[in-house]
Amino acid sequence: MAYTEQYPDCNPHTDDPTFDDTRLDWDARGFHSPSLQKQVLSLKQSVADHDELQWRIRKNCFGFPKKEIPQFEAIIDRVIQVFTRHFLQEPQLGNIVRVLSRRMETELPNLVSFNSSLVDQTAWERVSQAEVVDNGRAVEVDLLPLVRDLMAHLNINTYTGTAFLENYPDFTDNLWTLDRYFILMGSGLPRWFPFPGLIPGHLARRRLNDACLSFVTALDALTEGKDTDPQWLDLSDVSQALIDEQSCMRSAGISPQGRAAQILGTTWAMNANSDSLVFWILLRILREPGLVDRLRAETAPFASATQPAQLFGIPEPPRLKLDINALWTRCPLLRSCYMETLRLDSSPWSVKTVHRDFELIESADEAGGAKPETFRISKGQYVEVAFDLHNTDPQYFDQPRKWIPERHIKVSEPADGQPAGTGPGTTEWGTLRVYGGGKSMCKGRFFAEKECLAFVAGMLVLWDFEPVGAQEWKLPKQTKMTAVVAPKGNIRARIRRRNLVVSEK
Numbered sequence: 001m002a003y004t005e006q007y008p009d010c011n012p013h014t015d016d017p018t019f020d021d022t023r024l025d026w027d028a029r030g031f032h033s034p035s036l037q038k039q040v041l042s043l044k045q046s047v048a049d050h051d052e053l054q055w056r057i058r059k060n061c062f063g064f065p066k067k068e069i070p071q072f073e074a075i076i077d078r079v080i081q082v083f084t085r086h087f088l089q090e091p092q093l094g095n096i097v098r099v100l101s102r103r104m105e106t107e108l109p110n111l112v113s114f115n116s117s118l119v120d121q122t123a124w125e126r127v128s129q130a131e132v133v134d135n136g137r138a139v140e141v142d143l144l145p146l147v148r149d150l151m152a153h154l155n156i157n158t159y160t161g162t163a164f165l166e167n168y169p170d171f172t173d174n175l176w177t178l179d180r181y182f183i184l185m186g187s188g189l190p191r192w193f194p195f196p197g198l199i200p201g202h203l204a205r206r207r208l209n210d211a212c213l214s215f216v217t218a219l220d221a222l223t224e225g226k227d228t229d230p231q232w233l234d235l236s237d238v239s240q241a242l243i244d245e246q247s248c249m250r251s252a253g254i255s256p257q258g259r260a261a262q263i264l265g266t267t268w269a270m271n272a273n274s275d276s277l278v279f280w281i282l283l284r285i286l287r288e289p290g291l292v293d294r295l296r297a298e299t300a301p302f303a304s305a306t307q308p309a310q311l312f313g314i315p316e317p318p319r320l321k322l323d324i325n326a327l328w329t330r331c332p333l334l335r336s337c338y339m340e341t342l343r344l345d346s347s348p349w350s351v352k353t354v355h356r357d358f359e360l361i362e363s364a365d366e367a368g369g370a371k372p373e374t375f376r377i378s379k380g381q382y383v384e385v386a387f388d389l390h391n392t393d394p395q396y397f398d399q400p401r402k403w404i405p406e407r408h409i410k411v412s413e414p415a416d417g418q419p420a421g422t423g424p425g426t427t428e429w430g431t432l433r434v435y436g437g438g439k440s441m442c443k444g445r446f447f448a449e450k451e452c453l454a455f456v457a458g459m460l461v462l463w464d465f466e467p468v469g470a471q472e473w474k475l476p477k478q479t480k481m482t483a484v485v486a487p488k489g490n491i492r493a494r495i496r497r498r499n500l501v502v503s504e505k
């Protein structure tokens with residue numbers, strides 16, 4: 001896709017490291033070459049920061065009370081530290097990933113239930129128009145909602161505990177509605193303003209806030225040793241991450257409404273990108289001849305499934321075993337597929353408000369022998385880094401529009417006496433950036449990688465996928481979202497159980 005298709009109002013050139021972004025009717029200067037990106041992301045907070053945007057999102061998209069913003073500003077660094085500790089640092093990251101892994105082992109075998117009745121189907125089947133076909137041997141589904149909703153259940157249950165989605169089963173639907181209108185909601189326009197999307201966006205946010213508030217009220221009652229509403233009787237599996245985040249904000253006097261908005265913000269961040277990303281990774285893998293077999297071979301020691309012997313005529317679901325850390329560190333082809341999908345199927349951006357005039361100077365390398373250019377940015381402007389413009393730049397990525405599964409694998413030196421190219425493979429990000437950068441860089445990136453790799457490996461070991469109504473998998477057109485793109489239209493898939501080795505009881 002040409003730059004101009006992605007940014008219809010911008011006028012970037014392949015040899016121009018900057019562009020003007022007029023999409024949101026703001027005075028924004030964008031940069032996409034690596035050296036300029038790096039300089040923008042390392043600007044001092046006093047020169048430019050993402051604070052204004054951050055608070056705008058918290059207030060307009062997540063419903064954080066405006067009057068409490070100064071109070072939250074005073075403790076935001078502490079709250080981010082709590083989040084960082086649980087999602088980026090060991091041993092806490094390991095703890096939350098272990099819970100996620102057990103949930104995946106239980107739920108991935110239930111991807112489809114082979115039940116025709118809506119009442120007996122899982123929540124993710126109900127939203128994906130599941131239809132049992134081929135005399136009960138296969139199920140046809142809409143692939144995006146199926147995998148997206150299953151991922152959302154795994155993620156949300158891991159973070160909030162299971163009572164939350166049991167009490168608010170339509171939470172995910174409302175989350176997708178908020179996500180669809182996220183940038184519009186971020187504008188802060190009121191509900192009555194005649195613009196398509198504002199009413200559903202506001203209604204979804206209201207329902208999401210109500211669900212989170214009821215949950216926070218129950219958590220507060222539990223903390224204070226008071227009786228909780230019977231619907232919240234079992235809160236024993238709420239994550240330590242959520243408990244610590246709430247306790248940090250509660251001790252600083254943030255209201256239940258403010259803390260409910262924080263839960264909404266975290267559940268949105270956890271699900272907005274990873275859940276649709278696994279759809280794109282699966283689709284990209286299924287389209288490449290022979291790749292599914294290569295990935296099954298690579299991941300076999302770390303993602304395995306057996307079929308328990310059938311006793312008394314009652315079929316049991318397959319047993320799945322996942323070693324998430326090994327899938328992350330020892331399966332370079334799988335990880336390279338993840339990176340390559342993010343390269344082509346996401347369009348993340350970082351935006352900062354400029355508080356003081358400053359200059360950026362192009363690196364000598366990027367100037368390519370000419371005099372490095374200087375760019376002057378003025379107070380009051382916005383600076384923006386559009387990572388996808390770099391991620392599809394032919395100067396850095398050979399055949400930039402082609403999805404190449406091995407693109408990010410670097411093969412190390414082979415052992416003594418072994419032929420070239422046979423050394424162990426590792427993956428390298430190089431200049432590819434998909435999680436933003438600087439202070440606001442994604443705090444869930446390790447968790448995201450582990451969950452997406454485990455999800456895809458688990459899917460491939462348990463299930464076979466075929467396209468419906470076509471010989472080949474088609475790649476749908478894309479719509480830009482906040483980072484990972486959304487497909488335009490639907491991909492229908494037929495799913496079958498794989499023949500697994502039968503295990504003794």
Ligand code: HEM
Binds near residue numbers: 050350351442444448
């Ligand atoms: C592959 C999936 C994901 C992608 C591509 C992604 C991408 C991003 C991007 C581009 C940003 C903005 C960075 C910036 O402004 O410079 C961000 C922020 C953030 N992400 Fe992610 N993300 C993913 C998954 C997750 C997950 C699973 C979590 C939670 C467990 C998460 C938590 C966050 C948080 C809390 C922030 C805000 C950080 C801050 O402002 O300090 N993300 N993410």
